[in-house]
Amino acid sequence: METVSLQNNGSSSPAGLRLAALRFTAGFQVIARNRLALIGLVIILVGLFAAVFAPFLVTHDPFEINISERLQGPSRPHWLGTDFMGRDTYTRMIFGARTAFLVAIGAVMLGALLGIPIGMFAGYFGGWVDMSLMRVMDSILAFPGRLLAIALVASLGGGLFSLYLAIGVSSIPSFARIVRGAVLTQKEKEYVEAARMTGETDSLIMFRHILPNCLPPLLVRLSLDFANAILTESSLSFLGLGFPPPTPSWGLMLKEVSPFLELQPWAAFFPGLTISFMILGFNLFGDGLRDVFDPRQYDR
Amino acid sequence: MDSGTSLIRGNTIVNMNSNTPLLDVRNLTVEFQLKQGILRAVNNVSFSLREGETLGIVGETGSGKSVTAFSILSLIPSPPGRIANGEIIFDGSDLLKKSDKKMQKIRGSQISMIFQEPMTSLNPSFTIGNQISECYRIHMGDSRKVARERSEEVLSSVRVPSPKTLIDRYPYELSGGMRQRVMIAMALACQPRVLIADEPTTALDVTIQAQILELLKELQEKFKMALIFISHNLGVVASLCNRIGVMYAGSLVELTDKKNLFTNPLHPYTQGLMQAIPRPEYRDKPLTAVPGTICNLLDPPSGCKFHPRCYKAKEICKTESPELETKSASGSVACYFPGGQK
Numbered sequence: 001m002e003t004v005s006l007q008n009n010g011s012s013s014p015a016g017l018r019l020a021a022l023r024f025t026a027g028f029q030v031i032a033r034n035r036l037a038l039i040g041l042v043i044i045l046v047g048l049f050a051a052v053f054a055p056f057l058v059t060h061d062p063f064e065i066n067i068s069e070r071l072q073g074p075s076r077p078h079w080l081g082t083d084f085m086g087r088d089t090y091t092r093m094i095f096g097a098r099t100a101f102l103v104a105i106g107a108v109m110l111g112a113l114l115g116i117p118i119g120m121f122a123g124y125f126g127g128w129v130d131m132s133l134m135r136v137m138d139s140i141l142a143f144p145g146r147l148l149a150i151a152l153v154a155s156l157g158g159g160l161f162s163l164y165l166a167i168g169v170s171s172i173p174s175f176a177r178i179v180r181g182a183v184l185t186q187k188e189k190e191y192v193e194a195a196r197m198t199g200e201t202d203s204l205i206m207f208r209h210i211l212p213n214c215l216p217p218l219l220v221r222l223s224l225d226f227a228n229a230i231l232t233e234s235s236l237s238f239l240g241l242g243f244p245p246p247t248p249s250w251g252l253m254l255k256e257v258s259p260f261l262e263l264q265p266w267a268a269f270f271p272g273l274t275i276s277f278m279i280l281g282f283n284l285f286g287d288g289l290r291d292v293f294d295p296r297q298y299d300r
Numbered sequence: 301m302d303s304g305t306s307l308i309r310g311n312t313i314v315n316m317n318s319n320t321p322l323l324d325v326r327n328l329t330v331e332f333q334l335k336q337g338i339l340r341a342v343n344n345v346s347f348s349l350r351e352g353e354t355l356g357i358v359g360e361t362g363s364g365k366s367v368t369a370f371s372i373l374s375l376i377p378s379p380p381g382r383i384a385n386g387e388i389i390f391d392g393s394d395l396l397k398k399s400d401k402k403m404q405k406i407r408g409s410q411i412s413m414i415f416q417e418p419m420t421s422l423n424p425s426f427t428i429g430n431q432i433s434e435c436y437r438i439h440m441g442d443s444r445k446v447a448r449e450r451s452e453e454v455l456s457s458v459r460v461p462s463p464k465t466l467i468d469r470y471p472y473e474l475s476g477g478m479r480q481r482v483m484i485a486m487a488l489a490c491q492p493r494v495l496i497a498d499e500p501t502t503a504l505d506v507t508i509q510a511q512i513l514e515l516l517k518e519l520q521e522k523f524k525m526a527l528i529f530i531s532h533n534l535g536v537v538a539s540l541c542n543r544i545g546v547m548y549a550g551s552l553v554e555l556t557d558k559k560n561l562f563t564n565p566l567h568p569y570t571q572g573l574m575q576a577i578p579r580p581e582y583r584d585k586p587l588t589a590v591p592g593t594i595c596n597l598l599d600p601p602s603g604c605k606f607h608p609r610c611y612k613a614k615e616i617c618k619t620e621s622p623e624l625e626t627k628s629a630s631g632s633v634a635c636y637f638p639g640g641q642k
Contacts, residue, residue, distance in 0.1 A: 019468050127379075190415050191423040196375055197415075198435050198486065199408035212425035 030292050037288015043281025050094050051101040060088035062095045062248045071257075071264040081266045083257050089270055095248035096271070100278065103163050104229040108222060110168030115175025116211070116218070122176065123183030124206050134180065137173040145170040149232050153241045163242060167229045178221045182214035189213075216293035223286035227279045234275050250275050321348035321389075322526050323372070323411075323494055328386035330367050333379060339597050341367040343550040343605075344385075346624065349494065354520065354527045356541030356558075358534055358573075360594050364550040365530045366416075369496045372528075373411055374403045390494070409439040412492035416499040418479035422471035428455075428482050429467035435489040451489070457522075458485045458515060477508035481515070488519060495520070496528045501536060513540055534577060538562065546570050549595050549605040552624055556631030566627060566638040568610045604635070612637050 032038055050057060059079065066086035073081045080089040122133040140148070149166040156162035186192065187210060195209045236242035237251030245252065250271045257267040330342040342364040349355050357365050370376050372388055374395060388395040390411065395403065415421040423431060432454060433447035442450065448467070455463035458481040471479055480500060487495060497516065501509040517540055520527050531537050537544055538558055545555040546567065554567040565571045572590035592609040595601055601608050607617040616636055626632040627639075 019465075023470075190417050190421040193375065194415060194421045194483070194486070195423070195434075197373060197407055197413045199404045199406070199438055200434070201404060209423050209425075213423070215425075 031288060034288045034291055036284045037292070040281045040284030040286070040288055043277055044285055047097050047278055047281065048101060050097040052098075054094045054098045058088075058091040058094050060091040062087065062091045063246055064088070071260055071267055073264065073266045080270045081264065083253065083267050084260055089253070089267065092248040092253055093250070093270060093274055096250045096253060096274070097278075099243065099247060099249045100230045100233060103160065103167065103233040104226050106160070106164045107167035107229045107233075108171065108225050110164055111171030111225065112175050112218075112222065114168070115172040116179050118172065119176035119179030119181075120183055120206050120211065123180035124187055124202070124210070130180070133176070137176045140169065141173045143170075145228070146232055146235060149236060150239070150241060153236055158242055158244055160243075163233060163236065166236070167232050170232075171225050171228065174221060174225065175218075178217050179214055182217050183210055186210045186213045216289075220286050220290045220293070223282050223289060227282035227286070230282070231275070231279055320350075322351050322353075322391060323349040324387075324389040325368070325372070326387045326389065328368065328371060328388065329384040330364075330371050330376060331382050331384045333382065334598070337598050340384075340600070341381075341550050341597065342371065344623075345547070345550075345552045346386075347545055347552065347555060349526045349528065351493070352520075352524045352526055353543070354529060354541045356537035356544040357528065357530045357547060358532060358537050358544060359547030360532060362594060362597070363547040365532075365547055366498050367550075368547075369413065369498050369528065369530055372494075372496065373407055373413060374398070374400075375407075405439070408435050408487075408492070409490040410492055411494045411496065412487040412490070413496040413498060414480075414483050414487045414500045416502050418476050418483050418500075418503060421483055422479055424471055427468050427470055428474070432467075432482070432486050432489055435486060439490045451485075454485045454489050455482070457488070457519065458482075460485075476504055477511065480504060480508075480512055484512070484515065484519070488523065488525075491523060492525060494526045494528065496530070498530045499532070500529075502531070502533075509536070516540065534573065546573070549597060549600060551605060551634060553606065553635070554631065554633045555624065556628075556633070560628070560631045564639070566631060566633040567606075567635050568612060568637075569606050572609075 031041070059077075064087060066082070068086065069078070069082050070084055070086040071082060072078055072086075075081070078088050078090065080093065083089055083092070118133050118137065122130040143151070148170045152166035152169060153162055156165060183206075192205060192209060195205050200209070233242055233249070234251030234254070237247075237249045238255045240255065243249045243252055245256070253271040254268055254275075257264070257271075261268055325348065326346050328342055328345045329340065332339040332341055345364070345368055347355065357368065359365050367376065367381075371383055372390075372395065376383065383396055386396070390406070395406070398406070422428070429448055429451050432451035433442075433444065436442040436447035436450050437444070440447075452463050452467055455466060460466050460478060460481050466474075466478075466482075471482075474482065480503075484500070500516070501512050504512060513536060516527070516529075519525075527540075529537060529540050538561075541558060543555070543557050544561050545552050546561075546569065547553065548569050554561070554565070554570045556566070560566075561570065562574065565574050569590065572588070575588040576590065578587060590609055595605055595608065601618075603619045603621050604610070604613070604617045605621070607613040610617065614637065620636075622634045622636050624632050624634040
């Protein structure tokens with residue numbers, strides 16, 4: 001043991017690695033014990049898998065039009081039927097996952113990247129910094145999130161970038177508020193004082209010391225915001241404000257087949273179900289995370 | 301391997317000229333601007349500390365001990381806090397005049413502090429090794445690897461069992477006594493010349509308390525640091541310090557050596573404290589308490605702040621406030637009628 005440690009002085013001694021592995025399994029067990037969270041996690045992972053490996057999972061070309069096979073129900077060649085132009089619904093749903101995750105990840109990242117520092121500065125420095133930053137956040141919050149997104153997209157035009165901006169901007173305040181709240185409690189803790197005593201700068205203290213301790217509420221928010229972003233993207237596309245028509249997007253698929261609901265209910269059924277399931281997955285996982293991070297849970 | 305010798309590095313070998321104080325606090329006054337008014341937490345406090353010396357500061361909760369300590373490191377939250385007056389001369393220059401940047405360099409490397417609550421003073425999200433390494437990486441510019449080696453060394457000097465495994469532990473995996481040792485290791489990491497210990501044993505069991513005190517004493521001798529030990533426990537202070545200052549309501553009322561303090565306390569408040577110590581030889585008699593309660597610092601009494609509770613208060617005590625004056629070779633006191641037992 002002695003000799004091994006003398007040779008290996010990096011941050012990962014064998015004992016350290018073993019400890020890390022132990023902690024990881026312990027953490028996973030806590031999540032796994034929460035059934036609903038586990039279901040949520042599975043749904044998310046399935047969605048993510050579909051998004052990443054879309055081209056390998058599909059049976060058709062998502063843009064292939066076949067008018068003679070339009071508005072079919074589920075069948076062997078078309079597992080989930082076809083839409084009003086005869087495109088394969090299953091294929092488009094899988095590619096739709098790609099669209100949904102692309103928008104959600106980008107938008108949530110934008111929201112988090114702007115919202116977290118804003119909340120951090122507001123909470124850490126307090127006083128007029130807090131006042132002015134949070135009033136700006138309040139004024140964004142004053143608009144209903146989806147309405148703001150619609151207004152932004154309407155003025156910026158459709159496409160990926162404006163969707164990022166529209167959905168991202170409306171999620172900035174929620175991140176800012178969550179982080180600010182967490183920072184307000186964390187900055188009074190003595191470890192912050194101890195860090196200051198060690199001679200660390202404000203920025204190091206904020207982002208290296210305080211931020212990791214704000215993660216629990218932040219991760220919950222992140223998960224719920226993913227659901228929100230997917231839903232907003234679907235709504236916008238449904239309203240015709242999101243992606244332009246040939247793009248495989250769940251909201252757009254719903255919209256395109258909605259006039260034919262009486263002719264072929266299946267065509268709208270599956271995209272609608274997918275959206276619901278995805279949202280459910282993120283919400284269940286978010287709620288599960290909240291339970292896991294609640295220390296009172298450990299007694300059970 | 302003797303980790304002690306290797307820890308002493310060039311920058312900490314200092315001249316042991318004992319005539320010039322290493323740390324000289326002069327007329328320190330700290331105020332807090334609150335909604336209800338101005339609270340003067342520290343009032344005109346002066347003391348000095350030579351290389352390798354140990355100074356104890358005792359007083360009730362709220363007497364300004366911790367605020368004094370925090371002022372030395374310029375860690376008073378401002379606003380609402382404000383150092384209204386005074387100088388803190390460390391190694392020839394005034395710490396209060398230094399910029400934030402310069403203070404950051406001094407904190408942790410020249411002057412360090414151990415906190416009261418070992419349970420919350422460590423960042424729960426980082427391993428022990430990570431937190432101790434921080435100090436080396438900031439002040440010495442060490443690489444991860446070197447910092448880790450040094451952290452192991454300093455951990456073994458605070459006598460934790462198997463520092464090599466402890467280094468990868470998170471704070472929640474350690475007991476209170478262990479955490480306090482880790483805190484001490486963190487404070488000692490960069491070989492500070494002054495260590496401020498702010499009630500380091502209050503939150504610990506009595507047995508662990510004794511171990512920690514023993515450890516502090518030993519480390520102080522080994523590293524030749526000056527130590528300011530803050531406590532409300534006279535016994536603890538007596539076991540560690542040669543010189544002891546007594547604070548009351550933000551003022552230093554008596555500053556004397558250990559022997560004098562216990563055999564011949566001069567200030568009526570100190571006398572009261574001594575009588576309030578349970579002693580086995582008087583086990584049948586009730587303890588004498590200092591009458592009254594500590595004054596409201598937002599609205600302190602005029603003159604000497606202790607006069608409403610003082611058994612020998614005279615007219616002058618109500619109007620004039622006494623300065624700390626040297627009364628004997630080893631002690632000074634802030635009282636118009638010092639000495640003499642009740």
